Amino acid sequence: MxxxxxxxxxxxxxxxxxxxxxxxxxxxxxQAGLLAPTSMDRRPCEFYAVTDKEILKKLASVKKAGAAMLEESAAAVVVAADPDKADTWIEDSSIALTYMHLMAADQGLGSCWIQLHMRQSADGIDAEENARSILSLPERYRIVGILSLGIPAESKPPKTLDKLEYEKTHRRFSVRY
Ligand SMILES: Cc1cc2nc3c(=O)[nH]c(=O)nc-3n(C[C@H](O)[C@H](O)[C@H](O)COP(=O)(O)O)c2cc1C
Structure with a gap:
């Protein structure tokens, strides 16, 4: 496409x-996650592809709300970054998640970004800590989010160019030649 x-x-x-x-x-x-650009090409992200149903079920309750779909997803990619490798781990992880989300759409897969960073589980435990413990990841790893993946069982209308908020684009400083 x-x-x-x-x-x-x-x-x-x-x-x-x-x-x-x-x-x-x-x-x-x-591959899309690995292709994402990172600041100074430091590549701090590790990509954990999970297809085990028991682990997906555990990940579904890493946070209070917004992760339940993991229970019925076929797979998930947990993006974990080593902050010792790059202080831009939030940006680098976010771009990787975005690239993977787009590639999933290109492949006809359904996917959703699940935010972990700054979120807590129902019992108040940090969502990143929960995910690190489920996957036995090093304590220093930071997890911006997870991408859930599966064959779509719902369809949503595509976006359209005529409905974009063009008023949010500003060309005040354009140069005339
Ligand atoms: C940074 C970020 C965090 C998000 N976190 C969640 C989440 O935890 N759970 C969820 O169901 N959707 C999450 N989403 C998906 C958004 O809700 C969704 O992108 C938005 O409602 C627009 O819908 P669309 O992606 O279909 O255009 C997140 C998206 C982004 C970009």
Whole structure:
């Protein structure tokens, strides 16, 4: 698909069928994460692809709300960054999540960004800490979010160029030649 077409088509999909994701599609999503630019090319992110249903179920309750879809997702990619490698771990992780989200849309997969950073579970425990413990990750790793993935069981209308908030674009400083 052309990039603009993917951007228009990409929506947050939170309902999935019980089918597995073809391995080559999951590989493409992971490649997209690895292709994302990082500040000073420091590449602080590690990508944990989870397909084990028991682990997905545990991840579904890492935070109070907004992660429940992991219970029915076919897979998830947890983006964990080493802050010792880059102080831009939030930006680097966010761009990687975005790239993977777009690639998932291109591959006809449904996906949704699940925010962990600055979130807590129902019993007040830090969501990042919960995820680190479920996946046995080093204490220093920071987790901006998780991308849930699956074969879509819901469809949402694509975005349209005529509905964009063009008033939020500002060309005051454009130069005339
Ligand atoms: C930084 C960020 C955090 C998000 N966190 C969650 C989340 O924890 N759970 C969730 O269901 N959706 C989450 N989303 C998805 C947004 O709710 C969604 O992108 C927004 O409502 C617009 O819908 P669309 O993606 O279909 O265009 C998040 C999106 C972003 C960019």
């Amino acid at each position: 052309e990039l603009m077409e993917v951007m228009l088509k990409r929506r947050s999909i939170r309902r999935y069928t019980d089918e597995k994701i073809p391995e080559e599609k999951l590989d493409k999503v992971l």
